[in-house]
Amino acid sequence: MTGFLVNFWAWNLLAPLAPGIGQRLGLAPFTQALLVALPVIIGSLGRIPAGSLTDRYGARTMFTALSVLTIVPVLLVGLFPNSLAVLMIGGVLLGLGGTTFAVGVPAVNAWFPPDRRGTALGLFGVGTVGTAVATFTTLPLINGLGGMAPFLLVSLALLVVAGLSWTLLREPPDKTPPGAGAFARTVETLRLAATWQLSVLYALMFGGFVAFSVYLPTYLKTAYELAAGDAAARTAGFVVVAVIARPVGGWLCDRIHPADVLGVLCGLAFLFAGLAAFQFPLMPMGTIAFLGLGIVLGAGSGAVFALVARLAPAEEVGAVTGLVGAAGGLGGFFPPLVMGAIYGMQHDYGWGFVLLAAAALGCAVLTFTAVRREAAG
Template sequence: MLAMATAGFAITFWAWALLSPLGATLREQLHLSSVQQAVLVAVPVIVGSLGRIPVGALTDRFGARVMFPAVALLTAIPVLYLGHGAGSLTGYLAGGFFLGLGGTTFAIGIPFVNSWYPPRRRGLALGVFGAGMGGTAISAFSTVQLSKAVSSSFPFDLVAAILVGYAVLAFFVLRDRPDRQRAAGSLFGRLATALRMPVTSQLSVLYAVAFGGFVAFSVYLPTYLVTSFGLDRGDAALRTAGFVVLAVAMRPIGGWLSDRADPVKILIGVFSVVSVLALAAAFEPPLRPAGTLLFLGIAGALGTGTGAVFALVARLVAPGEVGAVTGVVGAAGGLGGFFPPLVMGAVYGATGSYLLGFVLLAATAAGAATLTATVVRRRAGASA
């Protein structure tokens, strides 16, 4: 069940990230401004993040055996449209809007995996599932290369075929735990309940910093490396890929550590490390080796933090409410990665330096550590 859920998460995230690597190509083909290009790439991210809220609540009701195949099949439709039917900015924006559905499967897999594992093993299991976010790296490595090697539509055709194949396989293989708790009440009622729970807002803040930081660096690190260190785009992209791979690899480790220690302590350590390293990066030390080590350290810490946050979700949230809470927390994580690149760009444009941007990141991480050490620690202690 864990393998099937992780595969589904990775495949749908591969689909979700198809437009981002093609941003520069589409800008030339459609004669887009930099703002239009940014909006085109951002639409699936925003929709996928916000869409986790209702999808998580629906998963509490209908289960992953229904939701995983349904979302995979529905995602294949905009994938095919983008490969063959979209020929204008409006067409790509419409396709990108529905492509965002692929980014919602995180809210399906978390409650599903959570239900199959005992509390002492949930951290590692959820971390392994979370490593499926590496599907975005598959897209980054393959989309442009396949477009050049075969045809512009081939990456979309390939992903659509894999999505359909997975949907069929998942329908026959996936099974919800027989005694899983089915959520009662209406969709909106359960969402309202999740939003009113203090633990939801607290975990949302932590995930917005941990996962949002990962997303923000994945998006903006190439630009930063080119601007600050004069790297060519290919070199910057490869270094960013190393950042992504390390963060993804550390997510299961964060969950594993949380099974064996207090996830609150792990998160305090993670956010403290990010704060210190971000402050050091603000002074732009030489890229080799100091700068490289700083960014790899941030990647490892953020990846560990994403695993630890959802180990904490498994401890603090009742099984029948995990889907709804995961949807909200997952949405916060996705949106958390949307704003930092805008801030970094604005800071650089206004000051000609990234120093203030990194100082703000350090302050944000320090605030997350403080929140974890006080409010979240008390809540975790009360529920123990």
């Protein structure tokens, strides 16, 4: 969990800086949203090979390598804060930190019995609090200690994580490397109906969490005219409640059928997204809408991977995790672009939340029908 947290901290470094970068460089809303979204899409697509490679080479090798490689873009972003080209390249490479999710899930899954995997995977998912750490600390560190402070600190943390991963991580004694290559296993995984169903659900749940965690500072600053620090603090609150809710979702799925838990959470996401569409004042209705979404999306992310543990063949958990995780990250890539485009055209975010509500309602129907049947089979 610690290694996952630090890599997610690195993955989210650009989000709290985006409003200031946009103002300093005179970026259009869509360009600013693209800068924030780049680490998300690369971190998402990269989970597909990362999951398959973890099935073959193990979490020890993969966590160590990815943690070391992520240091490069962290330093790039810190050293060249006024170059849009370098920031874009850094944003792409920061996606490496986001791929570590597909490394950790198969490792956790292999060490815990089925009746405890939901809780264990939920606790591992607490590492997503790294996004809150980035939101809370990046601007204060820059203001207090200088422009390079957060980037040097994250680089040092990644180096420590790499060393600990190589020293402490081990593979289960009964682990056997898969016979087929990574590409063949990915194709085989795509033939599973559960892969597609879980991908859609994770795109909503984790994708929604990622989208809000990276774009909420911009949204709050634009829609409610909050100062950058205030917007960052409120976003961190959203992330914290989502992270706390994630192991709760996994814990519930160890006691109640995961499909039932997930279906109810999708229905609640529909209600809270509909409430947010009206853009009520932040106190109290706006805060209720966003904190409610944070709780639901966090718990739902934990519930999805309780279903992965139940539906995926043991030797393909990494491959399934990579594909489902990629879908979740891609689910976080598009909403910031959509929200930026909608605001650019209408100077209002309402339709973005309407689309989220419609997606949540569709996922509730999917969960109570096809996913419930697949899990019972």
